[in-house]
Amino acid sequence: MDIMISNSSGKPIYEQITSQIKNLIMTGELKAGDPLPSMRLLAKELRISVITTKRAYEDLERDGFITTMVGRGSFVSESNTEIMKEEQLRIVEGYLTKAVEVASRSGVALQEMTEILEMLYEEEKR
Incomplete structure (x- = not known):
């Protein structure tokens, strides 16, 4: 799992991790049941604080993208990715509606x- 952290990005590091893992799940690179690296291992690989990876994993779990089992680790949720994608589209539509109004x-x-x-879309993809 390749996660790239950008210090020049305006996004906090935990949000960069969260959005990249969500993207890997939505595109099918990570499938239901796939294990994620432990918080400590990911923190070590990215050279960041474990607190940062913990926050990212907590956000992913809250949003239904992963499940965490004590003593076993974190795994991609079995939930329907179409439902998750629809939720994300609803959020995007809300932001775009506001942008169109302005x-x-x-x-x-x-x-x-x-x-x-x-x-903006091209910048985000980089």
Whole structure:
């Protein structure tokens, strides 16, 4: 499992970990039942605090992406990934609705919004 941490990113490290693991699950690279590295091992590999990996794993568990079993470790949840994807799409739609409202009030054209969205999407993928 390759996780890249960027110190220049505006996101906190635990959010970078969370979003990358969610992406691996959503794209099918990590499948239901697959084990995740222990919090300590991941912290060591990324050279970060165990507290940071603990927070990321807690967020993933809260959102239903992983389950943690005491003494056994953390595993990708058996939950339906379609339900998780639908939830994420609902959140995205909410943010985009707000962005469209602001753009409309400010006179920003649809073409400009599309260009901004494409640029932001490409930046996030890096």
